[in-house]
Each structure stands twice: as structure tokens, then as C-alpha cells.
Amino acid sequence: RDIQMISCGADKSIYFRSAQQASDGLHFVRTHHVAEKTTLYDMDIDITQKYVAVACQDRNVRVYNTMNGKQKKCYKGSQGDEGSLLKVHVDPSGTFLATSCSDKSISVIDFYSGECVAKMFGHSEIITGMKFTYDCRHLITVSGD
Numbered sequence: 001r002d003i004q005m006i007s008c009g010a011d012k013s014i015y016f017r018s019a020q021q022a023s024d025g026l027h028f029v030r031t032h033h034v035a036e037k038t039t040l041y042d043m044d045i046d047i048t049q050k051y052v053a054v055a056c057q058d059r060n061v062r063v064y065n066t067m068n069g070k071q072k073k074c075y076k077g078s079q080g081d082e083g084s085l086l087k088v089h090v091d092p093s094g095t096f097l098a099t100s101c102s103d104k105s106i107s108v109i110d111f112y113s114g115e116c117v118a119k120m121f122g123h124s125e126i127i128t129g130m131k132f133t134y135d136c137r138h139l140i141t142v143s144g145d
Contacts, residue, residue, distance in 0.1 A: 004066060006052055008040035014054065016069045032069025036062070042087045046111065047094035053111070055085035055099055061109065075114025078107055089139075091132040098139050100127035106141060 003019035005028050016032035039057035046053070051072060054062045061077035064070065077085045083102035090097045090111060099107045104126060108118040125144035132139050 006043065006045070006066065008043050008054055010039050012036045012039055014040065014043075014052075014064065014069070016066065034064065034069055034071070039084070041085060044088050044090045044097070046090050047092060053088050053090055053097055055088035057084040059083065059085055059101065061085065061088060061097065061099060061114075063111075073114060075109070076116070077101070077109065078103070078105060079116055079119050080105060087127060087130050089130045089132060091136045092134055093136050095136070096132075098130050098132065100130060100141070102126055104143075106130070106139070108139065 005017045008014045012035060014034040015030055017028040018031050019026050020029050040054050042055040043052050050066055051063050052066055056062055059078040060074050062071055063073040065072050077099040078101040080103050085099050085101055087100040088097055095111055097109050097111050104123050106120045107116050109116050123143035123145050127141050127143050129142035
């Protein structure tokens, strides 16, 4: 089984690396590099491990193929016109993803179509963490409030 590491950051880059066994141990070798025009704050991988969803400063979710690093989709991750996406989390079934925005909103989006199926407010501070339950029936959110 191949081991892969994908990372993103404020330098606006996504790095795809694969582990390779050498005589002196395991090394991660860069296989793909994507340079975006926006800061990348968070990412999550879908259940199939074929796609990685990235939360971007420009309020878009960009979905990349994990094997070739190519962008597959780009859709609106926040329904508002203010703020930046801070968190993204794909549900265990791979059907939906949740995003949190610095405007303190949460959106639930269809992973395949990009359609927003729910939008919520309720926290008085930014959302710092999100997690779907294993049965995909609940979304738990964490905030500084």
C-alpha cells in the first residue's frame, strides 16, 4: 500500500508527496505541486481517498485528485460575501462536506454537485473545529465561545 502525504498552507501551495523506501529508511518524494492564487487554510480527504477538499481564503472549496494533483472541482464554500473559509470536513459517507467561514457561518455542501444544502449561524466566535458523527446524522462544531 502506498503512503501519501498532502499538505497545504499560507504559501498558497499544495504539495503531494509519496513515500519511497530507501536503504536508510522511508523518504517522502514530491510528486505534484499546485500553486494557487489564494491562501489555503484547511483540507480533508474523502472516504475513497481519491479526492482532497481544500478550504480557501477566497471562500471557495477546491477539490483535487490525490493521484495526479489536478483540480477536479471548485465551488462556493460560503454563501456570504465576507470572510475566508477556515475549516472543511468531509462526512464519513463522502456525500457532504461542511465548511466554516470567518463570518461565523457553517455551510453543508453536496460534495459532488457543490450545491449548498444548509447554512447555519449560531456561534459568536469563529469555528475552530468540525466533525461529522460516524452515522453522518450530526455535525459537531467547536468555537472559542
